[in-house]
Amino acid sequence: MHHIGTFVVFDQSSGKELNKVLNCAQAPGASMPLGYLGSHQLTSLQFPACPLPETDEKVGYLAGVLSTPGITGYLLMAVIILLGWFSRPKGRRLSYRVFYAMHHLLVTAWVLLFVLLLVVHAANDWVGVGVPVVLLIAGLPMLSYAFTRAKRLYLSCLKIELVKVVRSESGQLLRLDVDLPRSYRHASVGMYAYIKVPKASYTEWHPFTIAGMEVVDGVQRITFIIMAAGIWTKKVHEIIKPEGEPGVLHIDGPYFAPAVTIQAHEIVVGIGGGVGVTPFLSFLSHIASASNFKRAHIFWTTRTASDYKIMSDLFSKLEERMQTRGGKLVLHLHTTPKGSIWKGDGIGSLFDLATRHIWQKRVDNFIRKDPTMIPTIARYPRMPLHAVVVNDILHSGNPVAIPVGRPDFQRELKAVGNQDTHADVGVYVCAAEPVKQSVEEACVACNMSTTTQKFHFNYERFS
Numbered sequence: 001m002h003h004i005g006t007f008v009v010f011d012q013s014s015g016k017e018l019n020k021v022l023n024c025a026q027a028p029g030a031s032m033p034l035g036y037l038g039s040h041q042l043t044s045l046q047f048p049a050c051p052l053p054e055t056d057e058k059v060g061y062l063a064g065v066l067s068t069p070g071i072t073g074y075l076l077m078a079v080i081i082l083l084g085w086f087s088r089p090k091g092r093r094l095s096y097r098v099f100y101a102m103h104h105l106l107v108t109a110w111v112l113l114f115v116l117l118l119v120v121h122a123a124n125d126w127v128g129v130g131v132p133v134v135l136l137i138a139g140l141p142m143l144s145y146a147f148t149r150a151k152r153l154y155l156s157c158l159k160i161e162l163v164k165v166v167r168s169e170s171g172q173l174l175r176l177d178v179d180l181p182r183s184y185r186h187a188s189v190g191m192y193a194y195i196k197v198p199k200a201s202y203t204e205w206h207p208f209t210i211a212g213m214e215v216v217d218g219v220q221r222i223t224f225i226i227m228a229a230g231i232w233t234k235k236v237h238e239i240i241k242p243e244g245e246p247g248v249l250h251i252d253g254p255y256f257a258p259a260v261t262i263q264a265h266e267i268v269v270g271i272g273g274g275v276g277v278t279p280f281l282s283f284l285s286h287i288a289s290a291s292n293f294k295r296a297h298i299f300w301t302t303r304t305a306s307d308y309k310i311m312s313d314l315f316s317k318l319e320e321r322m323q324t325r326g327g328k329l330v331l332h333l334h335t336t337p338k339g340s341i342w343k344g345d346g347i348g349s350l351f352d353l354a355t356r357h358i359w360q361k362r363v364d365n366f367i368r369k370d371p372t373m374i375p376t377i378a379r380y381p382r383m384p385l386h387a388v389v390v391n392d393i394l395h396s397g398n399p400v401a402i403p404v405g406r407p408d409f410q411r412e413l414k415a416v417g418n419q420d421t422h423a424d425v426g427v428y429v430c431a432a433e434p435v436k437q438s439v440e441e442a443c444v445a446c447n448m449s450t451t452t453q454k455f456h457f458n459y460e461r462f463s
Contacts, residue, residue, distance in 0.1 A: 079106055160249045165242045169306035172228055174237055180220040187213045187222050193253025200235040212314050227274050265426030271299040273431030297416055299332040305402055308333055316395035333402045359386040376415045377403045410442035421452050430460045
């Protein structure tokens, strides 16, 4: 504002003319004192000194730029620009740790500069405004940030010990069960919490969905699933081990997650990649008993089939809860190794041939008994998938087919919709960008092919 207002006037006016309007050039008795310090106490910090020399020469635009308000304003603006630069979505995706560190460093620096330089910034007392305008703009965010920092400092004093630690056979997933102190709020529908592991980092808090919750002896026991994906999560995997000493966590939460609209649909499709499936498991376990809820389809893609075992009890609890209300849970568990197919050499080729043979016999059996029972994966137009059927994923012993390859979402969503053509389908995705785009295109295609139902696409970002 100074560049288009005050400094322009400096370039067009002389010191004699400016002294007639500048607040700092008036008699002390006529001057409106600043709300925090009187201008007469800051005269040594004024540049250019006020009152200005009584001459007929123009003060000049550069005098305003190099003035006390100009220089201090540039410093504050530089911090804001850096904060915006490191907060870009692209920057957060490339390096969350850099964003996190710079965010807190620059916000703290801005507050310190604001407190230290605000008095200097207003030392010239040109207009005599008692309350800095920035307080009206940034006052509430500053108080909110200060409250959050104070709260996190308090929560860092509450040590929460791990009750159970389980690592998947692939080593990529780590399951943590913790008991929340009674002072924490009730963990319910689709919530998440921030976790800090002191041995991994004293300052970093990372959000994770509560994958499961049960009350044990009057205490809330919640479950987190952490995948070794980034620097921080890999450190956590190295520090917290099933065979080691129980680790210590700090937890901030729980908080409501964005997937609350799931309960508005009779049919829900949750699509997750890696640990992206946990938000839907958590939420579906709570709404499974709703009277209008009919079916839940969970698509989970992972590189290693053994990862499914770490979620076995969560799948089983969800299935049991839905069956009590007449609902149905359908698991679509896809294993997607690099390349999605075996290279055709070594023991991998023997496994591939064996599974294809066994799966084909199962499909042939469906054809003889009831062709409508043929799984959708066997109907893919370009490349039908084969699967391994297992009975130990669900405690009920119901068979679950684990295909090798990526799902054809357009074909799968159409099959889901055809089971009840008059019920809308809520489709929720928490996965990588390519999966998100593929599912979104599939929803558009399904909506164009029918007028009796709608496929509502929702992209949930829990990172």
